[in-house]
Amino acid sequence: MEKNELLVVQDLKKNFGKVQVLKGINTVVRKGEVVAVIGLSGSGKSTFLRCLNLLETPTSGHIFFDGVDICDKKTDVNQHRKRIGMVFQQFNLFYNMTVLKNITAAPVRLKKIPEQQAVQRALELLDRVGLKDKANSYPSELSGGQKQRVAIVRALAMDPEVMLFDEPTSALDPEMVGEVLAVMKNLAESGMTMVVVTHEMSFARQVSSRVLFIDEGIIKEDKPSREFFENPEDPRLKDFLSKVLSLQG
Numbered sequence: 001m002e003k004n005e006l007l008v009v010q011d012l013k014k015n016f017g018k019v020q021v022l023k024g025i026n027t028v029v030r031k032g033e034v035v036a037v038i039g040l041s042g043s044g045k046s047t048f049l050r051c052l053n054l055l056e057t058p059t060s061g062h063i064f065f066d067g068v069d070i071c072d073k074k075t076d077v078n079q080h081r082k083r084i085g086m087v088f089q090q091f092n093l094f095y096n097m098t099v100l101k102n103i104t105a106a107p108v109r110l111k112k113i114p115e116q117q118a119v120q121r122a123l124e125l126l127d128r129v130g131l132k133d134k135a136n137s138y139p140s141e142l143s144g145g146q147k148q149r150v151a152i153v154r155a156l157a158m159d160p161e162v163m164l165f166d167e168p169t170s171a172l173d174p175e176m177v178g179e180v181l182a183v184m185k186n187l188a189e190s191g192m193t194m195v196v197v198t199h200e201m202s203f204a205r206q207v208s209s210r211v212l213f214i215d216e217g218i219i220k221e222d223k224p225s226r227e228f229f230e231n232p233e234d235p236r237l238k239d240f241l242s243k244v245l246s247l248q249g
Contacts, residue, residue: 007029010063012024023217029193033210038198095140201241
């Protein structure tokens with residue numbers, strides 16, 4: 001592995017029963033890269049992402065995170081998960097906790113950070129996403145876009161080395177999408193390593209450094225973003241882009 005390679009995926013396969021969803025994924029994510037992952041529904045995008053922090057256990061293959069094979073049964077996966085932030089479609093916030101408690105619970109419990117320090121960090125992050133005034137609110141009092149921004153802050157509060165986003169805007173009303181994408185763009189500009197499964201082609205084109213097209217369980221195309229959109233080669237990708245881009249204007 002080269003020094004700047006944070007995630008190295010080798011021949012990753014995943015079966016659900018007799019159905020093979022991932023058929024041999026090979027890719028590298030370098031520190032500071034923003035990698036967008038696109039493809040049709042059911043192509044294996046989310047399964048691939050969930051394998052990166054072992055929310056789904058690969059059937060075979062290897063995932064090296066910072067040089068350590070996290071698929072090795074001897075590896076303490078929980079130690080590595082602390083360094084990998086994850087943001088889901090459906091927020092996954094605790095509705096019986098305030099926004100502040102949602103954010104500070106994991107750093108205090110898992111990383112043993114003093115509560116006062118965790119609170120200060122949480123308030124700084126909330127301020128960064130324009131939600132400091134919502135610290136004592138409950139998730140039920142927030143809009144969808146606000147909930148997703150809180151979910152992003154909750155992941156950032158663990159000081160991860162990479163952030164994984166699983167279609168973070170797909171559950172949002174259209175007018176709320178922009179506020180979440182703005183936060184993600186700021187994260188990218190700050191140098192955060194990110195892997196983003198998304199349907200937002202403007203984000204993939206303008207913010208990501210690389211785009212992967214997953215189709216039928218394999219990566220059909222992997223190029224720098226500009227080249228990916230200006231010079232697609234795979235016929236399935238050409239068809240996919242023509243349909244999606246026409247819908248998104």
